Amino acid sequence: MDLTFKQFRIQCTHPFGISRSTHDFYDITFVYLEQEGIIGRGEAAPSKRYGEYPNHVVDQLKKINHIPPFNTAVEGDTWFMSQSHGIKSLEAALSMAWLDWWTQKNDQPLYEYFGADPTHQLATSFTIAIGDLNLIPDKIEEASPYSIIKVKLGVNELEDKDIIRRIRKETDKVIRVDANEGWDLETGERMCHWLADQNVEFVEQPFKADNLGDTALLKHKSPLPIIADENSMHSGDIEPIAHAFHGINIKLMKCGSLLDAEKMIQLARKYDLKIMLGCMVESSVGITAASHLSPLVDYADLDGNLLINNDPYAGVKIHNGKIILPESPGLGMSLNSDIENLL
Numbered sequence: 001m002d003l004t005f006k007q008f009r010i011q012c013t014h015p016f017g018i019s020r021s022t023h024d025f026y027d028i029t030f031v032y033l034e035q036e037g038i039i040g041r042g043e044a045a046p047s048k049r050y051g052e053y054p055n056h057v058v059d060q061l062k063k064i065n066h067i068p069p070f071n072t073a074v075e076g077d078t079w080f081m082s083q084s085h086g087i088k089s090l091e092a093a094l095s096m097a098w099l100d101w102w103t104q105k106n107d108q109p110l111y112e113y114f115g116a117d118p119t120h121q122l123a124t125s126f127t128i129a130i131g132d133l134n135l136i137p138d139k140i141e142e143a144s145p146y147s148i149i150k151v152k153l154g155v156n157e158l159e160d161k162d163i164i165r166r167i168r169k170e171t172d173k174v175i176r177v178d179a180n181e182g183w184d185l186e187t188g189e190r191m192c193h194w195l196a197d198q199n200v201e202f203v204e205q206p207f208k209a210d211n212l213g214d215t216a217l218l219k220h221k222s223p224l225p226i227i228a229d230e231n232s233m234h235s236g237d238i239e240p241i242a243h244a245f246h247g248i249n250i251k252l253m254k255c256g257s258l259l260d261a262e263k264m265i266q267l268a269r270k271y272d273l274k275i276m277l278g279c280m281v282e283s284s285v286g287i288t289a290a291s292h293l294s295p296l297v298d299y300a301d302l303d304g305n306l307l308i309n310n311d312p313y314a315g316v317k318i319h320n321g322k323i324i325l326p327e328s329p330g331l332g333m334s335l336n337s338d339i340e341n342l343l
Helices: 054-060 073-083 087-105 131-142 157-171 187-193 212-221 234-240 258-270 284-291
Strands: 002-017 020-036 039-042 125-128 150-151 173-178 198-203 227-229 249-252 273-278 318-320 322-324
Touching: 002 054, 020 054, 020 087, 020 258, 039 284, 054 087, 073 087, 073 258, 087 227, 087 258, 087 284, 150 157, 150 227, 157 173, 157 187, 157 198, 187 198, 187 212, 234 249, 234 258, 249 258, 258 273
Parallel strands: 125 150, 150 173, 173 198, 198 227, 227 249, 249 273
Antiparallel strands: 002 020, 020 039, 318 322
16 A cells, blocks of 8 residues: 655635634645555644644654555554554544545445444534634625534633624624633633523633633533533543533544544443534545544534635535535545646
């Protein structure tokens, strides 16, 4: 099996701002596994929040010299995990590429491998990032095909409320709030009670990940469900945080292997936690891989590819705001004919 890779810069349609930073672009790496005329594709979208950078991904890929044959999908996924040396975004990319190749070889869509029902179509939210407040009407217009809006907050209480008020002048759609670790306990309590009157569905990661004690206190005081993001990195996190949250967010770039994402789903069900599938700003390769798990969860926030203007691939589709999975084997990817010459 041959391994190749290509670095690529995805451009944000608007500056993408959260409480920690703002970006106009992100550097990702596409990974390709090829054998028997079949190409498996994956994507690494590293985040400096988790200590990962594009050069880490590329340097580690260069060290993978020989890929042995595998008898099962799990065997291959485990081997590729070992080659990632703890770089979760690389682990995710290799897992995607391997399982894309494996399921193409076995002539089945990836969702079928996971026992997911593609007719169970979730609505995905569309993200309104922190940025120029004067652009909110334009962003709401862009979000018109989607029934749910995700809003990045966590700047400060005054500005956070101003953002919500401005959005409410434009639309009454359901809002999901992501505070990106930006609040303290007092602010979180006030904001959750205030947001409960603004047609908000839940609040994601109100406090820093190391402040689990305050999160547990807020869980019992908040009228809104509290969803873990930075506290929900991989399957080993579920049991220690279950008492402090109502639900978890699963991102492939955090947990790595698609098989660990499946394990997170199983554990979350065991602890009666709601489950959301989330993403970084990614191309359609990463978003499509995550989408194949979407029939197994409660919420989808899989819009990373909708926030860029130079996506070289096409895979999962959105129709009336709902996720439509590709029916072809594997991930179901194809080149975007408009800009395929960029690769």
